[in-house]
Amino acid sequence: xxxxxxxxxxxxxxxxxxxxxxxxxxxxxxxxxxxxxxxxxxxxxxxxxxxxxxxxxxxxxxxxxxxxxxxxxxxxxxxxxxxxxxxxxxxxxxxxxxxxxxxxxxxxxxxxxxxxxxxxxxxxxxxxxxxxxxxxxxxxxxxxxxxxxxxxxxxxxxxxxxxxxxxxxxxxxxxxxxxxxxxx
Numbered sequence: 001x002x003x004x005x006x007x008x009x010x011x012x013x014x015x016x017x018x019x020x021x022x023x024x025x026x027x028x029x030x031x032x033x034x035x036x037x038x039x040x041x042x043x044x045x046x047x048x049x050x051x052x053x054x055x056x057x058x059x060x061x062x063x064x065x066x067x068x069x070x071x072x073x074x075x076x077x078x079x080x081x082x083x084x085x086x087x088x089x090x091x092x093x094x095x096x097x098x099x100x101x102x103x104x105x106x107x108x109x110x111x112x113x114x115x116x117x118x119x120x121x122x123x124x125x126x127x128x129x130x131x132x133x134x135x136x137x138x139x140x141x142x143x144x145x146x147x148x149x150x151x152x153x154x155x156x157x158x159x160x161x162x163x164x165x166x167x168x169x170x171x172x173x174x175x176x177x178x179x180x181x182x183x184x
Contacts, residue, residue: 003148007155008045012038014159018166022076029087030076034162036061036069041155067094067102070132073165074109077125078116106136113165128164131157 015038022031040061046054068091075083075090094102110129117125135157143150 003152004048005045007152007159008041008048011155011159011162012041012045014038014162014166015041018162021166026081027076028081029083030073030165033069033072033076036065036072037158037162040065040069044155064095066106067091070106070109074112077165078112124164128161131161131164135161 015034018034019031019038022028022034040058043054043058043061047058071090071094072087075087079086090105094105097105110133114126114129117123117129135154139145139150139154139157141151141154145153
């Protein structure tokens, strides 16, 4: 139980840092995607701490993160804030589509972030995308590895992936890191 809480807090902290850095660099879409992941992780930490009232919030925020978080990060990374209307429309649609369609959208989002990392020569975007994919597909959230719950390994993998996507420094040029400014 303590490991579950610790891993959720680690993910929430990584997402909080990524949110702050993204918003500081005027990448509100990426920042909002990180915020959704972070709020889900905080609700999960509360749930694993024994606060049963957090269970429903954790479920909803996890769903929102699975359906919208990665897509918002990808749109913020590739298009920037100019893609706000596209992002809002896509997120509304993704909340109501079947699960496999949401998985395809997330895969396309990871491909878009990886491609953007390749075109910018940003290895951190590429490595973060690969880690995110491996955490989701290879590790998963069910069962145990070496007597460690897979969900904890999954959360640590996501935390590392998120940190790989964080803009380098609060004053970093957002065109070179995770979010582009509108019009550039």
